[in-house]
Amino acid sequence: MVKIYTTPACVYCKMAKEFFKEHDIAYEEKDVSADKAVLDEMIQKSGQMGTPVIDVDGKIVVGFDEAAIKDLLKL
Amino acid sequence: MVYDLIIVGGGPAGASAGVYAGRKKMKTLLITESFGGQSVISDSIENWIGMKQVTGLNLAKMFEEHLRVYDNVEIRMPEKAALVKEAENGWEVTTDKNNIYQAKTLIIASGGHRKLLNIAGEEQFNGKGVSYCSTCDAPIFRDKNVAVIGGGNAGAEAVIDLLPYAAKIYLVSIGPELKADPETVQEIKKSSKLVIINNAETKEILGDRFVAGLKYMDKNDNQIKTLEVGGVFVEIGSVPNSEIVKDVVEINKAGEIVVDHKTGATNKPGIFAAGDVTDEIYKQNNISAGDGVAAALSAYNYLFNIKKQSPASENLNI
Numbered sequence: 001m002v003k004i005y006t007t008p009a010c011v012y013c014k015m016a017k018e019f020f021k022e023h024d025i026a027y028e029e030k031d032v033s034a035d036k037a038v039l040d041e042m043i044q045k046s047g048q049m050g051t052p053v054i055d056v057d058g059k060i061v062v063g064f065d066e067a068a069i070k071d072l073l074k075l
Numbered sequence: 076m077v078y079d080l081i082i083v084g085g086g087p088a089g090a091s092a093g094v095y096a097g098r099k100k101m102k103t104l105l106i107t108e109s110f111g112g113q114s115v116i117s118d119s120i121e122n123w124i125g126m127k128q129v130t131g132l133n134l135a136k137m138f139e140e141h142l143r144v145y146d147n148v149e150i151r152m153p154e155k156a157a158l159v160k161e162a163e164n165g166w167e168v169t170t171d172k173n174n175i176y177q178a179k180t181l182i183i184a185s186g187g188h189r190k191l192l193n194i195a196g197e198e199q200f201n202g203k204g205v206s207y208c209s210t211c212d213a214p215i216f217r218d219k220n221v222a223v224i225g226g227g228n229a230g231a232e233a234v235i236d237l238l239p240y241a242a243k244i245y246l247v248s249i250g251p252e253l254k255a256d257p258e259t260v261q262e263i264k265k266s267s268k269l270v271i272i273n274n275a276e277t278k279e280i281l282g283d284r285f286v287a288g289l290k291y292m293d294k295n296d297n298q299i300k301t302l303e304v305g306g307v308f309v310e311i312g313s314v315p316n317s318e319i320v321k322d323v324v325e326i327n328k329a330g331e332i333v334v335d336h337k338t339g340a341t342n343k344p345g346i347f348a349a350g351d352v353t354d355e356i357y358k359q360n361n362i363s364a365g366d367g368v369a370a371a372l373s374a375y376n377y378l379f380n381i382k383k384q385s386p387a388s389e390n391l392n393i
Contacts, residue, residue: 007211007212007213007214007215008118008214009118009210009211009213010208010210010211010212011115011116011117011118011130011131011132011211012116012211014130014132015132032214032215033214033215033217033240036217036218039214039215039217043215043285047203047284048202048203049202049203049204049206049212049215049216049285049306050202050206050211050212050215051211051212051215062202
């Protein structure tokens, strides 16, 4: 299960989502600007305050780190 | 393999140089970490001529697509030029992948990067309350008090990004007054959330796991004061990425490559520079694109030993 925490204007979030689409990876988008609880969840999980945060089956990647994401998704 | 031209950079200056080099059929190599330059993170660019609105990401894609039209322009991306040296028949560029490329001419279009505060806590709390992208991160600071450092346009624009979210915004400026455009200053001053602190020298970012405060010296009374903030946005300008040629071409005190603004020529034959890395006054996408064009045409003329004048004076034979 892939979750991505985003803000609406975050370009690396867009890049990450495009990457998922390109590789046919289903993901759930969580917009932290819309919901304070979701924002707190992201900060809690990642220990930091930047987006995107990508959660692959509980493993956390901060930022659009393509190599790390590929590794976790075995691409 | 010696290229006619190596372009360093994939922002508006590098991309436009690449397109013109492509059309001039120069054997060209373009080395860049990414396309789009510094405004790639912009959510809305509204002054790129001919487009009312475009995102930085889409502009970057358009640059790349346009460059890939030309078979004679090879692209190495992501790759970062690390050092420029003189070579037998021109110049040599070493990259972070330890590749060495040679060319008869170079265009340095490596742009700039954000200036850091270089104070205690800045690095430690990067991403933990310290942010360099208000557009991206503003929503994360909902209901928090934040400080924006920098009294120029970038600082004022960061305030605009933060106004819908933050509880209170301190705009901290080192000078006696804000340098941002009066129109923007007027706009942000309308908000009761904004507190402007002039004559303030930032000293330290405080916190535990996340940012909790900002220490600054009030130059009015020379007292150290502390703001309780959960976020610090740094908007104090940019630094030219001229490191790779600092021992090769003339650089001014600000770190900018000194160029002839008619041609983009540096003080070294065969090396040209364009865009934000140069001593160009206006650091603008459109200007950088124009600089890139001039540099590419100048590199072409240099290669073929063509002396170029303005068309009107050419007709007069003066």
